[in-house]
Amino acid sequence: MNVCLVSSPTVTEFDPKVAETDTVRVISEHAPIGILTLAAILGQHGITVEVIDLNQTYYRYLRSAAYRRRVDFCSFVAREFASRSFDLWGFSTICSTYPLTIRIARELKRRHPQSVVMLGGPQASVVDVDTLRAFPFIDFIVRGEADETLPRLLTAFPDMCEIPGVTFRSGGTIVRNPNAPAVLDLDKLPMPAFDQYGKLGTCCAVPLELGRGCPFACKFCSTNDFFHRRFRLKSPACVIEQMRIIHRTYGNTRFELIHDMFTVDRKRVVEFCEALLTSGEQFQWNCSARTDCIDDELIALMARAGCAGIFFGIETGSAKLQRLIHKNLDLREAASRISCAVRHGIGTTVSLITGFPDETKQDLRDTVDFLMDAARFDGAAPQIHLLAPLAGTPIYEQYRGRLEQADILSDVSYHGWRQDAADQEIIRAHPDIFPNFYSVPTSLDLGYLKELREFILDSILRCRWLVVALHQDRGGLLEVFDAWLTWLQEKRPTRREVSDTDERPYYARSEFAQDFLEFVRNRHLRRARNRGPLRALLNFELALNRDPPKPGGRTGAPRLAAGVRIMRLGADYHRILDCLRNHEPLATVPASRVLIATREIGNQKVEVSQLSPLSAQILASCNGENGPKQIARGLRLPKDIAGIPAPKVCLVGLATLRQQGLIE
Amino acid sequence: MATKKENPGPQKLNVRVPKRWNLSATALKDLQKALQPIAKDTIARLNGPGDVIVCVVRTPPTR
Numbered sequence: 001m002n003v004c005l006v007s008s009p010t011v012t013e014f015d016p017k018v019a020e021t022d023t024v025r026v027i028s029e030h031a032p033i034g035i036l037t038l039a040a041i042l043g044q045h046g047i048t049v050e051v052i053d054l055n056q057t058y059y060r061y062l063r064s065a066a067y068r069r070r071v072d073f074c075s076f077v078a079r080e081f082a083s084r085s086f087d088l089w090g091f092s093t094i095c096s097t098y099p100l101t102i103r104i105a106r107e108l109k110r111r112h113p114q115s116v117v118m119l120g121g122p123q124a125s126v127v128d129v130d131t132l133r134a135f136p137f138i139d140f141i142v143r144g145e146a147d148e149t150l151p152r153l154l155t156a157f158p159d160m161c162e163i164p165g166v167t168f169r170s171g172g173t174i175v176r177n178p179n180a181p182a183v184l185d186l187d188k189l190p191m192p193a194f195d196q197y198g199k200l201g202t203c204c205a206v207p208l209e210l211g212r213g214c215p216f217a218c219k220f221c222s223t224n225d226f227f228h229r230r231f232r233l234k235s236p237a238c239v240i241e242q243m244r245i246i247h248r249t250y251g252n253t254r255f256e257l258i259h260d261m262f263t264v265d266r267k268r269v270v271e272f273c274e275a276l277l278t279s280g281e282q283f284q285w286n287c288s289a290r291t292d293c294i295d296d297e298l299i300a301l302m303a304r305a306g307c308a309g310i311f312f313g314i315e316t317g318s319a320k321l322q323r324l325i326h327k328n329l330d331l332r333e334a335a336s337r338i339s340c341a342v343r344h345g346i347g348t349t350v351s352l353i354t355g356f357p358d359e360t361k362q363d364l365r366d367t368v369d370f371l372m373d374a375a376r377f378d379g380a381a382p383q384i385h386l387l388a389p390l391a392g393t394p395i396y397e398q399y400r401g402r403l404e405q406a407d408i409l410s411d412v413s414y415h416g417w418r419q420d421a422a423d424q425e426i427i428r429a430h431p432d433i434f435p436n437f438y439s440v441p442t443s444l445d446l447g448y449l450k451e452l453r454e455f456i457l458d459s460i461l462r463c464r465w466l467v468v469a470l471h472q473d474r475g476g477l478l479e480v481f482d483a484w485l486t487w488l489q490e491k492r493p494t495r496r497e498v499s500d501t502d503e504r505p506y507y508a509r510s511e512f513a514q515d516f517l518e519f520v521r522n523r524h525l526r527r528a529r530n531r532g533p534l535r536a537l538l539n540f541e542l543a544l545n546r547d548p549p550k551p552g553g554r555t556g557a558p559r560l561a562a563g564v565r566i567m568r569l570g571a572d573y574h575r576i577l578d579c580l581r582n583h584e585p586l587a588t589v590p591a592s593r594v595l596i597a598t599r600e601i602g603n604q605k606v607e608v609s610q611l612s613p614l615s616a617q618i619l620a621s622c623n624g625e626n627g628p629k630q631i632a633r634g635l636r637l638p639k640d641i642a643g644i645p646a647p648k649v650c651l652v653g654l655a656t657l658r659q660q661g662l663i664e
Numbered sequence: 665m666a667t668k669k670e671n672p673g674p675q676k677l678n679v680r681v682p683k684r685w686n687l688s689a690t691a692l693k694d695l696q697k698a699l700q701p702i703a704k705d706t707i708a709r710l711n712g713p714g715d716v717i718v719c720v721v722r723t724p725p726t727r
Contacts, residue, residue: 652699
């Protein structure tokens with residue numbers, strides 16, 4: 001049997017400009033280990049498998065003449081694979097791209113009517129019967145973990161009656177066989193067929209499965225059910241051996257260790273970390289954890305063993321909602337764990353959700369407060385998302401008859417700026433199959449929540465410390481946001497989400513950054529409790545929003561290096577940041593005149609130097625016109641070095657600034 | 665693997681001067697001290713005034 005396994009795409013919803021950003025690139029390079037593992041298993045059974053990664057196909061599409069001719073992606077895929085013939089097309093599915101996967105499957109079946117079309121993965125597994133009922137071109141669905149089901153099924157095919165975990169048609173009816181058991185010994189699974197992937201050597205972090213099954217029962221989550229809530233881990237020896245093989249074969253040293261809840265069994269996490277330390281390998285890895293299944297001692301051990309990133313799903317900053325969604329985290333403990341991880345140099349993603357059915361404005365305020373307190377850690381990346389009622393989850397079951405067609409889509413479901421009309425059509429026709437594109441009733445306005453999300457995320461990425469300072473000064477960022485909305489309404493009553501010349505939404509345009517700084521200057525600053533520090537932060541941001549000086553002037557005369565900006569501030573910038581990081585009152589920052597030099601150092605990082613008065617004098621004179629002699633002539637030397645001739649002071653000063661990369 | 669601290673502060677800079685300048689060790693030390701940055705920090709920030717595309721994706725990818 002000739003089999004083609006097709007990944008569920010994760011980047012197809014992104015506009016081409018967004019698709020080229022580093023964030024989306026990293027997502028696109030996430031190898032589809034589910035189908036790569038299946039490919040390896042089927043290979044062991046003598047079944048030929050080809051793997052298609054639709055993320056890579058999407059990037060080919062964006063560079064193609066077809067894209068320029070406005071051919072849609074679905075037709076592009078169908079045309080690209082029109083000449084390929086397989087006995088079976090198997091599609092992996094996730095909620096965000098399920099409509100697209102269905103459409104691609106339809107096109108391929110139309111072109112290859114003799115081929116069998118199979119779906120699997122998290123989304124098809126929970127909407128199997130409805131999917132087969134609605135889409136006759138889908139032949140059958142493999143539910144849950146397919147590692148043992150699929151080879152058995154393909155051996156017995158077309159007889160599926162005895163194969164657990166399969167939903168199929170028989171005569172005019174849909175037959176749903178009992179669930180397949182969870183795969184208990186994950187060490188028996190082969191290494192994913194990375195040779196079928198092709199991009200492993202260049203990807204940021206190689207995904208490797210560490211285990212399966214989260215024993216918790218959060219009401220919004222769909223994965224706990226997919227893996228039967230049965231916690232399993234691969235042995236440290238198995239995982240480390242796979243890491244070594246990948247390192248030897250492709251050169252990668254960074255890994256994304258996949259498990260919904262790695263740290264639930266402390267003893268086994270310790271075993272894994274100690275085995276890594278004993279191995280002497282210098283691998284770096286990321287994982288997911290709950291803040292109540294990890295402690296400071298364990299975090300320290302994980303850091304020593306190469307843990308570089310932890311995803312913490314906090315979900316809500318409201319203690320009440322923690323109980324209602326069955327997450328049940330102690331929020332003080334959560335904040336303490338995040339702080340501990342950051343202290344150990346582990347980057348943390350702090351993920352929150354808003355739009356829960358019982359969420360009040362106070363709950364939202366608590367969530368925003370938690371997020372903003374996480375933003376005080378340099379090593380933390382706070383996120384906030386809109387709830388999506390994922391199929392099969394308790395929240396979905398509770399509200400399934402009351403879901404509302406959403407004009408405002410959850411970003412968990414869909415990140416794109418526009419949705420394909422063909423997707424919209426099948427979503428509208430089948431709410432039970434695509435409920436994640438709908439919304440649950442909530443007392444909070446979804447439009448307000450979406451705008452809040454964009455406001456928070458975009459402003460943090462653009463001017464994090466100013467936003468943290470506003471949050472602290474006003475006693476909550478939600479109050480700042482409400483004032484911002486009022487100001488925006490007065491200032492730009494005709495503001496458009498998409499402008500005539502730019503398809504980017506407002507918050508993704510520089511227009512937002514300019515408006516926001518104007519709002520802080522003209523509205524917020526007047527009422528601010530800590531005007532001096534806020535004005536210093538505002539001036540810092542305004543200076544960074546201006547173009548850096550263009551290189552020019554006389555050949556050989558010292559000038560600012562490319563990307564360097566200098567600015568004078570009325571308060572000690574570093575003292576302000578220390579206060580914000582440590583949650584200390586900004587009133588303790590005295591007024592003082594300081595000269596700041598900033599330098600872009602790549603990877604969205606800016607180096608900020610607060611210069612000594614002497615260096616500040618020298619740097620301020622480096623305009624590309626003055627030579628060292630002229631600069632020296634204007635220097636006022638401090639008493640400590642009054643005995644050293646100014647030209648020598650100037651030469652050493654210039655060398656020092658050059659060493660810092662501030663001048664050339 | 666050693667743990668690292670965020671924003672460790674300014675690194676000591678060390679600029680050499682020609683011997684013929686005849687600067688005493690104390691004078692050189694004072695000079696270097698007078699030129700050292702008072703503080704140094706690294707902040708995460710999208711750079712520049714241009715349009716930057718912001719994209720925050722819930723990770724791990726949505727199922």
